[in-house]
Amino acid sequence: MRDVIIFVEHSGGQTRKVTFELVAEARRLADALGGKAHALVAGAGSAALAQQLQNHPLDTIFHTEDADVDKFLLDPVVDYLEAAAKITGPAVILVPNTMLGRDVAGRIAARLDAGLASDVTELRVENGRVQCIAPKLQGSTITTCAFKDGDYGVVTVRPNAFSAQPQATGAQLVALEKPSGKTYGMAVESDVEEATGEIGLEEAAVVVSGGRGLGGPEPFETLLKPLAEALGGAVGASRAAADAGWVPYSLQIGQTGKIVSPQLYLAVGISGAIQHKVGMQTAGTIVAINRDGTVPIGETADLLVVGDLFQIIPALTTLVQQAKTAHT
Amino acid sequence: MKIVVTVKLVPDPNAVRRIDPSTKRLVRTGETALNPFDEYAIEAALQLKERLGADTTVTIFTMAPENMKESLRKALAMGADDAVMLSDPALAGSDVSVTSYAMAQALKKTGFDVILSGALSDDGNTGGVPGALAEYLGVPGLTNVRKIEEIGDGRIKVQRETDSGYQVVSGPLPALVTVTMAVGEPRYASLKGIMGAKKKAISTLSAADCGIDRPAGSDGAKMEVVAIAAPKAREKAKVVEAADGPSGAQAIFDFLRERKLV
Numbered sequence: 001m002r003d004v005i006i007f008v009e010h011s012g013g014q015t016r017k018v019t020f021e022l023v024a025e026a027r028r029l030a031d032a033l034g035g036k037a038h039a040l041v042a043g044a045g046s047a048a049l050a051q052q053l054q055n056h057p058l059d060t061i062f063h064t065e066d067a068d069v070d071k072f073l074l075d076p077v078v079d080y081l082e083a084a085a086k087i088t089g090p091a092v093i094l095v096p097n098t099m100l101g102r103d104v105a106g107r108i109a110a111r112l113d114a115g116l117a118s119d120v121t122e123l124r125v126e127n128g129r130v131q132c133i134a135p136k137l138q139g140s141t142i143t144t145c146a147f148k149d150g151d152y153g154v155v156t157v158r159p160n161a162f163s164a165q166p167q168a169t170g171a172q173l174v175a176l177e178k179p180s181g182k183t184y185g186m187a188v189e190s191d192v193e194e195a196t197g198e199i200g201l202e203e204a205a206v207v208v209s210g211g212r213g214l215g216g217p218e219p220f221e222t223l224l225k226p227l228a229e230a231l232g233g234a235v236g237a238s239r240a241a242a243d244a245g246w247v248p249y250s251l252q253i254g255q256t257g258k259i260v261s262p263q264l265y266l267a268v269g270i271s272g273a274i275q276h277k278v279g280m281q282t283a284g285t286i287v288a289i290n291r292d293g294t295v296p297i298g299e300t301a302d303l304l305v306v307g308d309l310f311q312i313i314p315a316l317t318t319l320v321q322q323a324k325t326a327h328t
Numbered sequence: 329m330k331i332v333v334t335v336k337l338v339p340d341p342n343a344v345r346r347i348d349p350s351t352k353r354l355v356r357t358g359e360t361a362l363n364p365f366d367e368y369a370i371e372a373a374l375q376l377k378e379r380l381g382a383d384t385t386v387t388i389f390t391m392a393p394e395n396m397k398e399s400l401r402k403a404l405a406m407g408a409d410d411a412v413m414l415s416d417p418a419l420a421g422s423d424v425s426v427t428s429y430a431m432a433q434a435l436k437k438t439g440f441d442v443i444l445s446g447a448l449s450d451d452g453n454t455g456g457v458p459g460a461l462a463e464y465l466g467v468p469g470l471t472n473v474r475k476i477e478e479i480g481d482g483r484i485k486v487q488r489e490t491d492s493g494y495q496v497v498s499g500p501l502p503a504l505v506t507v508t509m510a511v512g513e514p515r516y517a518s519l520k521g522i523m524g525a526k527k528k529a530i531s532t533l534s535a536a537d538c539g540i541d542r543p544a545g546s547d548g549a550k551m552e553v554v555a556i557a558a559p560k561a562r563e564k565a566k567v568v569e570a571a572d573g574p575s576g577a578q579a580i581f582d583f584l585r586e587r588k589l590v
């Protein structure tokens with residue numbers, strides 16, 4: 001394994017911050033291994049995105065506009081990733097740890113008979129071998145795993161774990177041919193967007209999350225959204241809030257939701273169950289607002305303010321807004 | 329229709345977890361339980377059986393040491409028809425890759441129209457197995473399904489959750505489906521179910537029975553654990569009792585200022 005390939009997740013050519021984080025990490029790894037860094041972009045909008053990626057430190061950008069990628073579930077994209085991997089030869093494949101990324105990773109690992117490391121937050125090269133560092137067992141243990149000898153290794157990488165470093169290195173664009181002899185059966189009939197936020201939750205620098213303490217859907221709109229906007233962040237939620245139907249499940253943070261690692265996480269009216277903490281405990285700074293001073297979120301937070309969220313949030317939003325206008 | 333539910337047997341989710349520093353494997357203390365996420369898959373399977381009628385069967389499948397056999401009774405008591413275990417000392421220490429390959433070999437043997445799995449395991453927590461399993465079986469994998477809209481006549485149509493909402497996807501069976509908690513709370517076993525479960529069959533397959541012919545267990549694993557450590561401890565939280573809204577807000581604002589976050 002000397003080369004590194006990143007899987008670029010995007011929607012119609014629009015990609016997210018994690019892609020550029022993966023590119024930077026791929027470059028660093030490839031340099032340490034003495035190999036090259038490549039990217040695969042597939043589906044509508046790929047040609048334009050591939051050009052955009054030329055401003056980042058890659059050697060090759062494989063791309064295809066094949067419409068099957070968006071029409072059928074997973075298989076076409078995995079076929080293209082496999083095609084890219086066959087061209088580069090032995091490689092580490094980096095995939096973002098998102099819902100799609102996890103699906104791609106499991107499938108390509110089996111396809112290439114490769115090891116799979118999940119939710120990795122740090123990568124190292126030791127004696128020419130790639131090591132993956134990841135929190136396990138609900139964050140109670142940090143494990144370091146190494147790929148044994150093998151041609152390929154697959155890694156899902158937690159968004160916000162690495163920083164992006166744009167730099168054009170004259171990457172070569174390579175259009176991939178349609179793999180022959182493939183037929184696809186699982187058709188995507190419709191794709192419905194439910195989340196309202198502009199910024200992807202996993203890559204937001206600030207996440208303002210609400211729980212059962214909000215008491216209904218309205219405070220998410222009237223209290224959390226303005227605060228998140230003032231802080232330049234996104235709104236998240238606990239499972240309890242999603243289960244109650246106050247917000248879509250796509251906003252849920254935790255073991256069965258999204259794992260986020262923002263600079264700042266605000267837990268508002270959230271008690272801090274272990275399944276919730278799994279999704280946010282690696283945030284840079286954690287501030288909790290709860291009327292109960294004994295809640296488990298207090299064990300994870302840097303600051304716990306004991307008080308009524310309905311009083312505190314509007315006042316905080318005003319303070320943040322004032323600070324912003326004073327600045328500009 | 330033959331439904332197979334993959335169920336991982338995990339340490340009691342409420343017990344304290346730790347990894348043995350010498351073997352670098354999970355210490356299995358306390359009772360063994362069904363992976364909570366797989367209980368949702370069992371629930372989804374039983375709902376399908378109710379919907380599709382008598383010639384639909386639900387088989388529980390696990391890869392686990394044979395001494396965990398009795399832990400499967402709970403799944404049978406919920407209403408599954410029978411269970412199959414893939415048990416072999418040679419499989420100990422398998423990673424995602426070997427586990428998925430071995431499970432695929434066994435499931436080819438048992439046969440299926442649809443496989444239902446949990447989205448992730450409470451102890452492994454990688455969610456990598458179902459995708460790899462589908463690939464080794466050569467069937468489509470429908471992940472994060474919140475609703476099975478239609479199933480029958482060799483086809484399936486589902487709603488699956490995505491990062492930003494949901495998708496409607498349809499295609500041919502056989503297929504593998506992972507379900508989310510939105511399929512509905514797992515049912516409790518009735519007294520009759522518990523009594524009946526005692527008589528239901530749990531059969532066992534060895535690696536050789538399934539034609540597992542490549543290195544398995546830790547020998548076949550593509551990854552090895554080289555180190556384990558405790559996470560960096562966070563400093564204890566500063567706790568501020570807010571007399572009123574403005575003072576609480578000020579405390580947060582000052583704290584964020586100090587850390588250059590506003």
Ligand SMILES: Cc1cc2nc3c(=O)[nH]c(=O)nc-3n(C[C@H](O)[C@H](O)[C@H](O)COP(=O)(O)OP(=O)(O)OC[C@H]3O[C@@H](n4cnc5c(N)ncnc54)[C@H](O)[C@@H]3O)c2cc1C
Nearest residue numbers: 211212213238239240254255256269270271273276291309
């Ligand atoms: C298998 C499994 C998986 C799970 N996965 C997840 C997951 O991914 N994510 C997740 O979040 N949960 C998950 N859960 C659920 C989890 O166990 C908790 O039930 C859930 O996180 C609780 O949500 P909450 O903190 O919003 O609600 P609660 O625990 O009810 O907490 C509400 C908090 O609001 C405070 N409050 C109320 N009113 C006010 C007020 N006016 N001002 C200030 N504070 C107030 C209360 O003091 C309380 O602490 C999972 C559970 C299981 C079994």
Ligand SMILES: Nc1ncnc2c1ncn2[C@@H]1O[C@H](COP(=O)(O)O)[C@@H](O)[C@H]1O
Nearest residue numbers: 335391445446448449452454455456457
């Ligand atoms: N040893 C196993 N036996 C049966 N099913 C398993 C096993 N390991 C994983 N699975 C299935 O794969 C899902 C995801 O597990 P994981 O990839 O380990 O997070 C679980 O919910 C199970 O349905």
